[in-house]
Amino acid sequence: MTDKSSGWQGFYAVVVQIPAGRVATYGQIARLAGFPQHARQVGYALAALPESRTDVPWQRVINSKGEVSPRARSGMHHFQQSLLEAEGVSFVNERVDLKTYLWEGTESGADG
DNA sequence: AATTTGACCATAA
DNA sequence: GTTATGGCCAAAT
Numbered sequence: 001m002t003d004k005s006s007g008w009q010g011f012y013a014v015v016v017q018i019p020a021g022r023v024a025t026y027g028q029i030a031r032l033a034g035f036p037q038h039a040r041q042v043g044y045a046l047a048a049l050p051e052s053r054t055d056v057p058w059q060r061v062i063n064s065k066g067e068v069s070p071r072a073r074s075g076m077h078h079f080q081q082s083l084l085e086a087e088g089v090s091f092v093n094e095r096v097d098l099k100t101y102l103w104e105g106t107e108s109g110a111d112g
Numbered sequence: 113a114a115t116t117t118g119a120c121c122a123t124a125a
Numbered sequence: 126g127t128t129a130t131g132g133c134c135a136a137a138t
């Protein structure tokens with residue numbers, strides 16, 4: 001492809017797969033994308049998400065601790081939390097129950 | 113070009 | 126639970 005797009009991998013392609021009311025961890029995104037070691041890059045990629053990428057549910061992406069990252073020095077993380085709550089994701093002590101809302105992945109093959 | 117910074121994850125003490 | 130370290134890459138300065 002003669003595309004001069006950024007070097008970011010297909011992270012977005014994975015994030016967009018996250019269903020509403022569910023959350024995924026950076027490591028998982030990188031994992032499904034095929035880059036289990038580039039967990040960081042995932043977050044950075046989402047940080048660079050332009051307003052045009054509204055199709056990318058970056059809000060559903062959180063850290064492995066189930067907490068929303070404070071990415072900015074402001075209370076922006078609160079904004080993300082609000083977005084998730086709007087989708088049905090509950091927050092407990094500024095945290096999310098990964099064992100309840102953690103996205104299992106593409107669920108390929110599993111019957112339930 | 114080199115340095116610094118950044119939305120992370122896993123291990124160890 | 127916290128603190129410290131190693132891994133990996135891209136954007137900004």
